[in-house]
Amino acid sequence: MSKEFKRLDGRKVEEIRPMKAKVGVVPNADGSALFSFGETIAIAAVYGPKKMHPQHQQDPEKGTLRCNYNMLSFSVTDRIRPGTSRRSTEISKITQWALEPVIMIEDFPNMVIDVHINILQANASTRCAGINAAAMALAHAGIPMKNLVSSVSIGKLDKQLVVDVNKYEEDWEEGEGATDIPFTFTNDGKLTHIQLDGKITKEQLKEAVELAKKATQKIYEVQKEALKKVEGL
């Protein structure tokens, strides 16, 4: 594995694209946040906890987390058809699973917390940006949480591992092609979500986990800074 692996945008292998984070971007929501990885921009708005409607979906044991991931039609160069698709349904579910372990959902029986994630601009890693934004928005909404989560994608381009893949790298075709592995970690290094489709050896996967752990620490710092920066204080 050569140290001098060059990425198209000039980044080092473990370098994340410039991140931007802000809370309180949707004044009407109970909590909201924006998170971006370079050209990938996600905003998340949280409503609730509120009464679950329809009533038959109420859970008297614990609350429900409902995530909704949506890519806006102008987020990519070829207009995407608005509305739910197979892909967005999957990512909504994945986001929900990534966030559920840290939320103290048992405090809100019969209630629902709605998380709406919209991708304004997409250049790969949209689910990771979405999860990061959603975690911040949930914290901003004052929902009790055990910890914050941060998400990053690790790519395997041919045999080289890279952090935070962009669109060009996602479509890598040389050698073994590209494998994209999104990870979500809590701040204390616990894994809440991992996805993998493609091929990777056991050893490399372990390496990828370590890379992701380090990268999520950096993301956590960005999220933390944004949450601590409230206007007027």
Place this chain on the structure above:
Amino acid sequence: MTEKINRQIVIPGEIIAKGEDFLPGDGTEKRGNEIIATRYGLSEEVNKLIKIIPLSGVYHPRRGNVVIGKVENITFNGWVIDIGAGENAFLSLNEVPRYINNDSLDELMNIGDMVIVKIWGINKRGIDLSIKSRGLGKIDEGIIVKVNPNKVPRVIGKEGSMVNLIKKETNSNITVGQNGFIWIRGDKISDELLAKKAVLFIVEKSFVPGLTEEIKEWFDKNRKEKQNE
């Protein structure tokens, strides 16, 4: 001795204090010998008890709170009232201080009416309300302002200093519901509107230290402008 914990913004999962000297309060949790924040807000320490003052989020109902709600539905033995919390709030006929016939509930309060109520109990089924106390009951006149429920302590001020100041300056009666609804009733509409403006000003400037003084100045300035007109 341990140093005092400063007031600062904390985020979920952040360690506020280490060691056995402090106790975890609202919005915090003890893990090992660390006290960790479980929600976003300002951390505060009073007599070794660490708690978090929320900065955002929906209204969290508590027993004894006086709130202002809207009648949402009438059942055979009471009213369902929307107080802006996630759960249903129910005002039973038994909690009304006078006799009401079972089939004329709508004569006292109809759907859409605003009402000042007190939370006297929270249980698994929902929130129980009461109007058996002074100052509670249906609202007939005046205006209602909705503010962020987390700003309510600011509007009230230390021992009611802020709300009393507005009452005095505008000659109006103000009831602040803990859920963020504020009822203002004055003799003149201009008084009510001035009080509303003052409340919104407080909410906007809620982070300024020495706010009561600033509000006094604000009223002086307003009065001068009135005289000049």
